[in-house]
Amino acid sequence: MSFLFRYSVADTPFSVPSNVTTDELCDLINGLLKADGSDGDGRVAFDFLIGGTFLHSRLEEHMRQNDISTETVVEIEYVERSPTPEPEDSLLHDDWVSAVRAQGTCILTGCYDNTLKLWSTSGELLLTMPGHLGPVKCVTWVDSGDALPVRTFLSGSHDETVLLWQWNQDTNAVECVHACRGHAGSVDCLAVNPEHTRFCSGSWDTMLKIWSAVINSDEDGQLEEHSEKPAKRKKMDGGTKIPTRVPTMTLSGHKEGISSAQWVGTNEVYTASWDHTIKMWDIEQATEKSCIAGTKVFFDIAYSPLNRMLVAASADRHVRLYDPRTSDGAVVKCTFTSHTGWVSAVAWSPVDEHQFISGSYDSVLKQWDTRSPKAPLFDLTGHDDRILAVDWSIPQMVLSGGTDNHLKVFRVSNPAPKTKAAGRRR
Numbered sequence: 001m002s003f004l005f006r007y008s009v010a011d012t013p014f015s016v017p018s019n020v021t022t023d024e025l026c027d028l029i030n031g032l033l034k035a036d037g038s039d040g041d042g043r044v045a046f047d048f049l050i051g052g053t054f055l056h057s058r059l060e061e062h063m064r065q066n067d068i069s070t071e072t073v074v075e076i077e078y079v080e081r082s083p084t085p086e087p088e089d090s091l092l093h094d095d096w097v098s099a100v101r102a103q104g105t106c107i108l109t110g111c112y113d114n115t116l117k118l119w120s121t122s123g124e125l126l127l128t129m130p131g132h133l134g135p136v137k138c139v140t141w142v143d144s145g146d147a148l149p150v151r152t153f154l155s156g157s158h159d160e161t162v163l164l165w166q167w168n169q170d171t172n173a174v175e176c177v178h179a180c181r182g183h184a185g186s187v188d189c190l191a192v193n194p195e196h197t198r199f200c201s202g203s204w205d206t207m208l209k210i211w212s213a214v215i216n217s218d219e220d221g222q223l224e225e226h227s228e229k230p231a232k233r234k235k236m237d238g239g240t241k242i243p244t245r246v247p248t249m250t251l252s253g254h255k256e257g258i259s260s261a262q263w264v265g266t267n268e269v270y271t272a273s274w275d276h277t278i279k280m281w282d283i284e285q286a287t288e289k290s291c292i293a294g295t296k297v298f299f300d301i302a303y304s305p306l307n308r309m310l311v312a313a314s315a316d317r318h319v320r321l322y323d324p325r326t327s328d329g330a331v332v333k334c335t336f337t338s339h340t341g342w343v344s345a346v347a348w349s350p351v352d353e354h355q356f357i358s359g360s361y362d363s364v365l366k367q368w369d370t371r372s373p374k375a376p377l378f379d380l381t382g383h384d385d386r387i388l389a390v391d392w393s394i395p396q397m398v399l400s401g402g403t404d405n406h407l408k409v410f411r412v413s414n415p416a417p418k419t420k421a422a423g424r425r426r
Contacts, residue, residue, distance in 0.1 A: 007046075007078075007080065009036065013073065016059070018058075018059055018063075020059045021058055022055055025059075025078070026044075026046050029044075029078060030043050045080070045081040046081055047079055047081045048076050048077070049077040049371055050063075050068070050074060053371055054372040056374070082369075082413075085378060085380055085412045086411045087408070087410055088409045088410060089123045089408075089409035090406050090407070090409070091109075091123060091409070092405060092406055093109065093111050093117065093401075094111065094113045094115075095405060096388060096403045097111055097388065097401025097402060098135060098137055098138075098401065099155075099388075099401070100139070100389045100391045100400070101139050101153075101391055101393060102394045102399060103394075104145050104394075105120060106146070107121060108139040109401060109407055110136030111135070111136055114130065114131075114132045114134060114135060115128050115130050115131075116131075116155050117129070118174075121394065121397060126172060129155075129176075131163055132157040136157050136158075137156055137186060138187065139156075139190070140153065140154050140199075141154075141192070142192050142196055142213050144196060146169075149170060150168050152165065152166050153165050154192070157186070158186040158187075160186065160205075161180060162180035162183075162187055162199075162201050163176050163178070163179055164179075164213070164245070165177065166215065177216075177242065178242060178244070178245040179242055179243070180201070180211055180244075180245045180247070181246060182209055182246050185203045185204030185205030186257075187201050188202060188203060188258065189201065189202040189258060189259060190261065191269065192213060193213075198210060198213055199213045199263075200261050200263060201261070202258030202261045202271055203258060206252065206254045206255065206275075207251065208250070208258060208261065208269065208271055211245060211248060249283070253281075254271065254273040254277065256275040257274045258271050259273060259274060259300060260300045262301055264303055264305075267282060267284040268283065268289070270324070272300065276293065276297060276298065278301060278310065278312060278322070279291050290324070292324070294312070297315040298314055299342065299343065299345070300313040300346050301313070302346045302347050306348075306352075307354075308323075308325060309321055309322065309324075309333070310323075311358075312346070313343035313345055313346045317337070317340065317342060317343060318336065319335070319339075319343055319356075319358050320333075320336070334370060336358070336373050338366060338375065339362050339366065343358050343359070344360060344386070344387055344389075345359040345390040346358045346359075347390050348392065350392065354370045355368065355377070356370075356392070357400075359387030359402075361386040363381075365380040365382075365398070366378070366379055367398070383400065383404050383408060384404040385403040386402055387402040395412070396413070397411065
């Protein structure tokens with residue numbers, strides 16, 4: 001067995017019964033750790049993997065299902081079991097919670113009452129922001145964290161606009177500094193580039209648009225190339241006029257509305273659509289680079305920089321894992337089946353390349369591990385109606401918003417990636 005950190009044991013083959021269970025294997029490892037004087041925290045719960053797949057049944061059944069001979073020596077890997085996420089808070093809104101994005105010590109939510117709300121991660125309501133004329137469908141942060149005295153964020157709405165906001169943390173004052181206009185349909189998704197200088201928006205009008213995210217940039221008030229119309233100014237509810245910003249680029253190719261966007265690297269954007277496709281765009285060349293074809297509507301996608309994979313939420317109740325780097329983009333790497341309703345939203349863990357969450361119209365939030373596709377790690381309940389949005393931007397906090405007007409907060413205890421070792425079965 002390989003020696004790695006405090007939960008590893010000697011690299012020695014073991015002979016165990018073919019009908020051994022995961023609990024019995026767990027007892028074996030804990031016994032070995034105790035003999036080595038390494039179990040200072042008491043009994044540790046482990047999960048076991050064979051060939052990268054979690055062991056959920058007796059060993060002989062697992063080997064039979066996976067065509068592994070019982071006469072061979074099998075390497076078994078074990079990792080510390082993920083603790084069950086604990087319900088921590090339920091934040092009530094006046095209407096459906098359709099968007100959520102956390103960062104640092106703050107949570108942004110978008111609501112069907114046309115407002116945004118800014119919360120602290122402790123559950124305190126900091127601000128309610130009117131400004132949109134329709135339901136807020138998406139929100140995201142532009143800047144990189146709490147350290148900045150003035151924070152910048154975006155909201156997209158059914159009113160066909162994107163609003164660019166600035167929030168002064170010291171005075172708790174917020175200002176809408178730009179109204180981004182150019183879409184001819186509901187703005188359903190937003191994504192910011194890694195440099196925090198540009199963002200993209202996807203809309204029910206089937207268009208992907210690229211915008212400047214820089215406050216007071218030279219592009220403020222400038223219309224798209226070849227247009228000679230004067231820039232307009234949007235009037236807020238209080239009568240204050242704000243500059244209108246227009247896109248720097250428009251990309252067409254989807255045949256139906258764009259439901260989700262992920263900005264990857266400097267010049268690549270992935271979009272998911274109701275037209276059953278996921279497209280990758282080269283922003284520098286302003287062209288479509290590749291296309292993954294599905295069989296049903298895609299409601300959401302999430303990209304993990306840790307494993308460079310995409311998970312996609314679909315109307316057929318499944319979540320699928322794609323590797324967009326493969327030459328054949330249509331190949332599904334894995335399918336996760338457990339939801340009983342449309343899967344509306346997905347999000348990767350920011351610290352674990354294997355784990356992600358999914359929310360569904362069945363009102364259940366599920367936590368998954370890519371090494372256990374047949375069953376979720378946990379079913380997180382609490383919603384009374386459909387889940388519309390999920391977020392896992394903060395490692396210790398899983399969020400979900402739904403049509404029951406609540407934002408649910410779950411506390412996650414992530415085991416440190418230090419509990420891997422290998423074992424063999426004769």
